[in-house]
Amino acid sequence: MPPRRIITGRSQEPRKRFVEELRLLRSRKGDSLRKLGEVLGWDWSLFGKMESGETLGGPEVVQALDQHYGTPGLLLTLWELAMADPTQFKERYRRYMILEAEAVSLWHYAVSVLPGLLQTKGYARAVLAAGGITGDELTQQVEARIGRRGLLEGDNAPPFRTILSEAVLRTPLEDAEAWREQLEHLLSMSERQRVMIQVLPFAAGPHALSNTDTMFLRGTDGRTVAWVETGYSGELVQETAAVERLQLRYDLARDLALSPAESRKFIMRMLEEASCDPST
Structure with a gap:
């Protein structure tokens, strides 16, 4: 069986897909960023940063956008997927x-x-190991965390x-x-x-x-x-x-x-x- 073709043209990377959907929905509704800010009660610059991918915003603003665009749950689902993306987590x-x-x-x-x-080496090792980190990576992350205490x-x-x-x-x-x-x-x-x-x-x-x-x-x-x-x-x-x-x-x-x-x-x-x- 041939592989399934992606026909939507939308990004399959969670953060990019979320950003694309924000831009598309605002374009369809005809809102400016300033108008969106006035209607929803947030500074309009937040929506600009969300649409550029600089920030994902918080669940409250995403739920407000879902309600505004008449897309109950869509944006919140995409936001949760973007938040859970491990590559984005590391970058942030x-x-x-x-x-x-x-x-x-x-x-x-x-x-x-x-x-x-405030963690000791023994505490850091136990917490990181509980998260599934093992071997050399565990040793490296423990040392990196302990090094932060110098701050x-x-x-x-x-x-x-x-x-x-x-x-x-x-x-x-x-x-x-x-x-x-x-x-x-x-x-x-x-x-x-x-x-x-x-x-x-x-x-x-x-x-x-x-x-x-x-x-x-x-x-x-x-x-x-x-x-x-x-x-x-x-x-x-x-x-x-x-x-x-x-x-x-x-x-x-x-x-x-x-x-x-x-x-x-x-x-x-x-x-x-x-x-x-x-x-x-």
């Missing part, structure tokens, strides 16, 4: 790493895993804040000694003047960042971008209005978190429990 992550290295301040929220900047060292280290969901500290490593080492490292880092660690307890209840790891990076130009990561993909958010919405959610979560002093006591209790565990 490289850009994020550059921004992280140049940031003058960083603040972060962790859903279930410690931020890479928080020295007199010129940028201020860094992280809010840890209690789930992060309730998920120990299988290697009890490696877990204790990681908790001790957290306590040590919390003593640094430019590092602030807070714990968001389960008792705080639901909140706006409950399923999204988020890192905010402020550059030397004063502009802030955000890196949003889920279990299967990551997205660099650069559009000002979208970053501000994420920042508001972060601020609300921070209001629910324990103070740095209370958070340190919480981590110390976790370390005491780990040290007293009869199974270790």
Whole structure:
């Protein structure tokens, strides 16, 4: 049987297909970018960046576009496929790493895993291995992640804040000694003047960042971008209005978190429990 022919003429690469569909739908409707911004309530430049492939936008804006164009679920499906494309994820992550290295301040929220900047070698190896990485690649990625910790060292280290969901500290490593080492490292880092660690307890209840790891990076130009990561993909958010919405959610979560002093006591209790565990 001969191979099936592609007759649509559309791109088969997820990100390009999403961009093509955005352009086609706006052209058919006859909207300008400014008109689209006025109707949907987002800055028109966001739609221009989405149509150029510079950003994918977020689920809220994509759902609004689906409703506007009368294509229920189409754009959101294409967006999800584009977000999950591993080649695009790597490209975006490289850009994020550059921004992280140049940031003058960083603040972060962790859903279930410690931020890479605070991970020990044993913790990083366990987390990366759980994701299916093995062999030489695992060794290389562990060393690369540990190398990033240098960002928080020295007199010129940028201020860094992280809010840890209690789930992060309730998920120990299988290697009890490696877990204790990681908790001790957290306590040590919390003593640094430019590092602030807070714990968001389960008792705080639901909140706006409950399923999204988020890192905010402020550059030397004063502009802030955000890196949003889920279990299967990551997205660099650069559009000002979208970053501000994420920042508001972060601020609300921070209001629910324990103070740095209370958070340190919480981590110390976790370390005491780990040290007293009869199974270790």
